Amino acid sequence: MQTKNTKTLYLIPYFTWIVLFVIAPIGLITYYSFFDLSGNFTFDNYRNFFSSVYLTLTLSSFWYAFLITLFSLIIAYPTAYWLTKTKHKQLWLLLIIIPSWINLLLKTYAFIGIFGLYGPINAFLNVFGIGEQQILFTDFSFIFVSVYIFIPFMILPIFNALDKLNPSLIDASRDLGASSWTTFSKVIFPLTVNGVKAGIQAVFIPSLSLFMITRLIAGNKVITLGTAIEQQFLVTQNWGMGSTIAVFLIIFMVIIMIITGQREKGATSNGKNK
Amino acid sequence: MSETPIIRFENVTKSYDAETTVLDSINLELERGKFYTLLGPSGCGKTTILRLIAGFMQPSNGNIYFNGKLINNVPANERQVNTVFQDYALFPHLNVYENVAFGLRIKKLGKKEIEQKVLEALKFVNLSGYEHREIEEMSGGQRQRVAIARAIVNDPEIILLDEPLSALDLKLRSEMQYELRELQQRLGKTFIFVTHDQEEALAMSDEIFVLNEGHIEQSGTPMDIYDEPINRFVADFIGESNIVSGTMVADFRVLIGGKEFECVDKGLNPNEKIDIVIRPEDLEITSVEKGKMKVKVDTQLFRGVHYELSTYDDEGNEWLVHSTKKAEVGEFIGLDFDPESIHVMRLNETEEEFDKRLESYGEDAYAN
Ligand SMILES: Nc1ncnc2c1ncn2[C@@H]1O[C@H](COP(=O)(O)OP(=O)(O)OP(=O)(O)O)[C@@H](O)[C@H]1O
Ligand SMILES: [Mg+2]
Numbered sequence: 001m002q003t004k005n006t007k008t009l010y011l012i013p014y015f016t017w018i019v020l021f022v023i024a025p026i027g028l029i030t031y032y033s034f035f036d037l038s039g040n041f042t043f044d045n046y047r048n049f050f051s052s053v054y055l056t057l058t059l060s061s062f063w064y065a066f067l068i069t070l071f072s073l074i075i076a077y078p079t080a081y082w083l084t085k086t087k088h089k090q091l092w093l094l095l096i097i098i099p100s101w102i103n104l105l106l107k108t109y110a111f112i113g114i115f116g117l118y119g120p121i122n123a124f125l126n127v128f129g130i131g132e133q134q135i136l137f138t139d140f141s142f143i144f145v146s147v148y149i150f151i152p153f154m155i156l157p158i159f160n161a162l163d164k165l166n167p168s169l170i171d172a173s174r175d176l177g178a179s180s181w182t183t184f185s186k187v188i189f190p191l192t193v194n195g196v197k198a199g200i201q202a203v204f205i206p207s208l209s210l211f212m213i214t215r216l217i218a219g220n221k222v223i224t225l226g227t228a229i230e231q232q233f234l235v236t237q238n239w240g241m242g243s244t245i246a247v248f249l250i251i252f253m254v255i256i257m258i259i260t261g262q263r264e265k266g267a268t269s270n271g272k273n274k
Numbered sequence: 275m276s277e278t279p280i281i282r283f284e285n286v287t288k289s290y291d292a293e294t295t296v297l298d299s300i301n302l303e304l305e306r307g308k309f310y311t312l313l314g315p316s317g318c319g320k321t322t323i324l325r326l327i328a329g330f331m332q333p334s335n336g337n338i339y340f341n342g343k344l345i346n347n348v349p350a351n352e353r354q355v356n357t358v359f360q361d362y363a364l365f366p367h368l369n370v371y372e373n374v375a376f377g378l379r380i381k382k383l384g385k386k387e388i389e390q391k392v393l394e395a396l397k398f399v400n401l402s403g404y405e406h407r408e409i410e411e412m413s414g415g416q417r418q419r420v421a422i423a424r425a426i427v428n429d430p431e432i433i434l435l436d437e438p439l440s441a442l443d444l445k446l447r448s449e450m451q452y453e454l455r456e457l458q459q460r461l462g463k464t465f466i467f468v469t470h471d472q473e474e475a476l477a478m479s480d481e482i483f484v485l486n487e488g489h490i491e492q493s494g495t496p497m498d499i500y501d502e503p504i505n506r507f508v509a510d511f512i513g514e515s516n517i518v519s520g521t522m523v524a525d526f527r528v529l530i531g532g533k534e535f536e537c538v539d540k541g542l543n544p545n546e547k548i549d550i551v552i553r554p555e556d557l558e559i560t561s562v563e564k565g566k567m568k569v570k571v572d573t574q575l576f577r578g579v580h581y582e583l584s585t586y587d588d589e590g591n592e593w594l595v596h597s598t599k600k601a602e603v604g605e606f607i608g609l610d611f612d613p614e615s616i617h618v619m620r621l622n623e624t625e626e627e628f629d630k631r632l633e634s635y636g637e638d639a640y641a642n
Contacts, residue, residue: 171330172363174350176377176428186376190367 026250032243045244054228054245061224065207068146069154072203073196075147076154080195083155084162093159100152108216111145112136115217137219145217146207153202161195162188197260205253225249278342279303280432280464281327286336288322296322298488299336306431307462309455311475314485315511320468321360323485324434327466329353340431356425360436360468362417364409370396370420371405377428395427396420398457399450414441419450426457432464439474451478472512476500484508492625504628505619509551516554518591520618522546528616531589535566539618541634549619554582554594556615559601565608569593571601585609 036042048054079096083089099107113119115135122132135141165188173183189196211226220227225245232242281304288297297319304310312320325331326338329350338345345353356377364373374395378388396402399419409417418441425433435454439447455478458465469475475482476496484491484499484507492504503509506517520530525540530550542548562568569585572592576582583595585607593609601607623631 166361166363168359168361168363169365171325171328171350172357172359172365173376174330175328175355175357176424177351177380178376179351182380187365191365 029243029246029250032239033247035240037238037240042240045240048241049244049248057223057228058225058248060222061208061226064143064146064210064222064224065204067143068150068207069200069204071143071147072151072154073199076151076158076199077196080155080158080162083159089163093156096155097152100149104149105212107149108145108213111141111148112216115141136217137221139218139222142213142218142222145213146210149213150203150207154199157195157198157202158192159195161192165191201257201260205256208252209249277306279339280306280341281466282339282342283323283326284337284339286326286333286338288319288326288331289334296488297326297333300488300490302483302490302493304464304466306464308480309458309465309467309478311467311469311479311482312485313469313472313475313482313511314491315470318485319488320470320485321436324357324436324466324468327353327432328355328357328434354431355434356428356430356432357434358418358421358425358436358438362421364417364420364424366409368409369405370401370407370409370412373409373420374424374427376424381428391427392423395423398426398453399423415443415446418442422450422454426461429461430463432466433458435465435467437468437470439469440471447474454478476512484511486511490625492628502617502632503551503619504623504625505621506549509549509617509619514554514594516552516557516591516593517549520548520550522548522618526613528618531567531587531591533567535616536613537616537618538613538635539616541631542618542620547621549621551617551619552593552611552615554596555580556611557593557595557597558610559583559595559597559599560608560610562606562608565610567593567609568606569609571603571605571607574601574603 033045034041034043036044083092083096086092115121117132117134117136119135121135125131125133169187169191170183173187174180178186208224209226209229210224211230214220214222214224214227225248229242229245229249232238232245281302283300283302286297286300287295289295300323312323314320326333329345329348329352332346340348340353365376368376371392374392375388378391383391393402393405396405399422401416401419401423404412404416404420409420412420418438422435422438425435438454439450442450451474454465454467467475467478476499479496481493482496482499483493486507492499492508499508499512503512503515509515509517518530520528522539522542522545523529523534524544525542526537528535528537528539528548528550537550567587569587571583571585573584574581577596580596580598581600583597583601585593585595587593595609620628620631
């Protein structure tokens, strides 16, 4: 009896949290999504979401999130691999993680300075006589800054996966005649794919709902689901539409979690008959 | 005999950092088609030698030759060597079948051929029917056997086995010892087997290398090493033995514990300090009057085939005796032995000097 009571006691904070900050907001959003501007019950918001405007928006949102994730992955995997091979790997890892503790807004403002017309990059370009370039408010600067912000969250899980990899498995693969590339594709990557999936989750999902970086760095040239929600709530005051977009955003997130979350045991082992 | 050795080490030295030398100027030659064993205590460099042969690392100094060709810089995947790893190193994301098929798939063999070879290899290690098991569903001993199958299936020139039987129970272990030995003879391949179990080494090998702290103490056939250990370390490591210090009074006369005995060694300096070995099974129990030595029985264990007696002489030297006869604990008994049972070991003798000395006895034996 006693232990059962204490167990319930421990569960109280958890359930309070879930109810207040997960279930209630989702419930509210879903509720609001069924009302139009004048407060009448309607399905119009959902119908509108499937109009070309919002579909393009969704697509472009996915496209940018995809690019951000892809570039993060391309940089993070080799970096993480290199980190596991260095002598003071914990120190190097810390140096990569530290910037992620600094306020996002501060870092974003720093880039406005760096990329600005009178910033160091343009000053540098001037030295070579290339002349001032518009770097801010471009796709490039948006993706660059986003990758910069998100990359620690990609490196960390991949680093952990690579660090746990038994090095004699790599020896075994080489021993059995595999080249470095085959060893990577048949042994190292499959065994660290869960780290990659965790990294993709941690980067792709927040990328979908970015709005501050789009404002400050992309100058409203890039509109994502995040910016759309912000606009609906704060500018147009159309809470219903904003909530509908949020509902879809949540659905997309759940789908991505399901895709990247599954632990397929031995799925890569293409034995002759399954 | 003039055939090029399949593996030759020439002054191979390996150190991981500036201070410690893991292998110290190793020279060895391995002939094709033989069963070699590296025997030595933990940390003496056995795995390091295998890793050098497999190509997972390069020697810090010296050269390694394969069939007479220098292979210091040949990468592991281009060497015709396969390894059974000490920690198995099976791929956890592949099932048993795919683990064994890994090397064959890289060679791009046909589907049918792969299947036939994999099943045959699994049959050899008594794992037929386990093809579709995941590695984590296998026991330690079964994993070890998958590792053996994964190496032999590739039919390499040399198979390196790093303590491949250590996780097996006694019965399966001796079964696998027979089968590995038989496989090696059937395939005619060179096996390099690592163990720190001397009985296993003696039972399986054509030739044994006894290693200690990064150098070879002695190499030779199991008989050579068992009968004529070069020094205290080898004698002690290769089997239970009685090792005591003594003095070589003159040719064929040795002083042990204040008593002089006849022996078969000669050519040493008069009054040279030496170590002597007498194997427990060479000591025979008799009455105190008849025995060459008088000892007191301290303990007695029944070992199945024989009794193992721990006895002490008046000087306090311990003498282990293996005998089918029983004795009483606390009783004084006599020990008898032949002159040939006394093996004299000079202190700090090199392997070359040792071999020379033994050879000279052989010549004498014929001359007499
Ligand atoms: N990567 C390494 N870095 C530094 N020292 C190492 C490394 N690998 C092995 N050593 C050292 O080299 C020595 C020989 O190691 P090795 O693995 O060859 O021993 P072994 O004879 O196989 O021992 P065991 O019977 O315990 O497997 C040991 O003292 C070990 O500590
Ligand atoms: Mg070892």
